[in-house]
Amino acid sequence: MTKKRPTIDDVAAHSGVARTTVSRVINNGPNVRPEVRARVMRSVAALDYHVNTQARLLAGGSTGLIVLIHAFELDAEPNSYYHSGLELGALRACAELGISLHTRTISPVDPDRYEKISELITRLRCVGMILSPPFSDDEAMVRRILDAPCPLVCISAGPRVQSMTASVGMDDAAAGYALAQHILNQGHRRIAYIDGPEGHISAGQRLVGFRRCIAEAGLPEESLTVERGNFTFRSGITVAQDVLSRDGRPSALVCANDDMAAGALLSAHRLGMNIPEDVAVAGFDDTPVSEIVWPPLTTVHQPIRRMSARAVERIVETLNQGQDALAPGFEAIAFEVLPRASTLGT
Amino acid sequence: MTKKRPTIDDVAAHSGVARTTVSRVINNGPNVRPEVRARVMRSVAALDYHVNTQARLLAGGSTGLIVLIHAFELDAEPNSYYHSGLELGALRACAELGISLHTRTISPVDPDRYEKISELITRLRCVGMILSPPFSDDEAMVRRILDAPCPLVCISAGPRVQSMTASVGMDDAAAGYALAQHILNQGHRRIAYIDGPEGHISAGQRLVGFRRCIAEAGLPEESLTVERGNFTFRSGITVAQDVLSRDGRPSALVCANDDMAAGALLSAHRLGMNIPEDVAVAGFDDTPVSEIVWPPLTTVHQPIRRMSARAVERIVETLNQGQDALAPGFEAIAFEVLPRASTLGT
DNA sequence: GTAGGAATTGGAAGCGCTTCCAATTGACCA
């Protein structure tokens, strides 16, 4: 019937060494002569051997469990797309690696949240943890996890946390810069920007990059007006309504996320404006809504799934190297500006 | 430190039987006296024992793998929301059960698709398979999988496939009926309906139910006009544009999915109509877009994640009972009509 | 040369579970 998958013993026999040695090689352990290592690797390739993760975890006494922590916020950003995207990416990566993921939700205002985290770590005996915003900027939480100790990767961490543990994310400042470039290339010189909620790391960085590009282009300070929204569709509607109906209205309106940009589009329509002729609109994130509006929205693709997948991979890489903590450092995942009709015309 | 999790041997010791017997009990195997079974179960509860899935799969020689098959369609419905929802639901259920999921994409027009399926089954040695539309109505494909033999659950299967294997989904006809009821309750008597692509099972059933409700309400045939769209936002725009600008336009416009309804909303705005005063609009699915439009869209929540989660659970239940095929039969997952401002007014 | 220590390798004991097979028990019939 179906040929059985080769086992570690098959590899051992094929390369004439003991099972132990093969184990050392595939876990890149020490104390193997380079030539033996090479020989074993050749056997692995020849037999198309893949370790059986189930057996590995069982023998190693590991749970092979990674926990992803999301913030549960009663009101705030309707970010289920963001969160499910992260979860899906992480889950796929785990499936690929043969390990498992548990997703937990904790309230960012729960006074017991630190206790809960600690309890989670000891009870679940997970091999690693992933924190999504806004927890990825909660120093006390990070400290707690690191002290457990438990390997930790943060998604879109703030600068302070970036120096404490590994983090992955999109380079928001660069994304802001790139989108500004696109807007300037379209000839706009009076630009309005609707920022996200105060203190939001990514939103802040996007604006920083956006500003820098405009400054570098030599445009005067007053070319850019910045308003504050809160990432919701409704805030996009009201803020844009306001911005677009005052004197000296901008020729381009950029929003810190797609939901607000969708709201801005609506307000522009209501004011009888044509897009992008009367006002160009752009957002960030590339959520599904950006294609289900009219005209299709220019935006910056944020690789949510890749981000969480990398987080999982980095934890596993670290573990495979026998380390029990990740080196601090930010890993940027490539973004992409997607110019669509809302800034391009027909 | 952390107390170790109890093993099967702990349970055996606690209830004074052999490990084998405990194994029989937890796998509800035959040949255990009721009193012994009860005693073991009591020990399981007392020790809070949970089987170690890794060990179970390893010993049982099973891959513990379920494969989810999606159709990859170059053009067609931009249904990534639907597909990721299914995947996420299935992935979560698998995580819960300690098994793994692989997602594969196959083209519905690939002439080799049947071969590929068979090869997948033998190579991956999966313990079960889940088919999403439109494969869930592809009799030949279903036959092929069943003959492998491989346990199979179909998502939103058509009537013929429903008699071949197990399927789960929303009762689309009932959903159509319920939405029609809501529309009629709002007093509408001239209704237009934008159907989905021809041959689409769910779309068809939604309309069937919708029609039935209207007929049962005793409304004349001509109260309902039906047009055909293809599920895309753009088709919603154009068809609605057409419907809303002709004589005797409807007071309510229902679309077979949210994307088309979003398009309809846009066309209504363009024509200077107020919603829902001039025309009420409703959709199906409760995708994220339904809340990121103005006004928020009345829709029917389709429990995508629950559907795939149930599919996974049913496969595992079947396996646990030692059977190797699922009994044919449709399992309906509860839907919910979500009345929002697009039909309710302010 | 040779002792001593480091670097390499192999042996063997499990990890927690299923399952084959043998042993025991019970029930039924002649």
Add this chain to the structure above:
DNA sequence: TGGTCAATTGGAAGCGCTTCCAATTCCTAC
């Protein structure tokens, strides 16, 4: 009462891997 067969129970061998520990080999330094 003895024999037969089915129902129940237990023993033990692995599943494919890691890891502790002992054995072997290879270099040094003296």
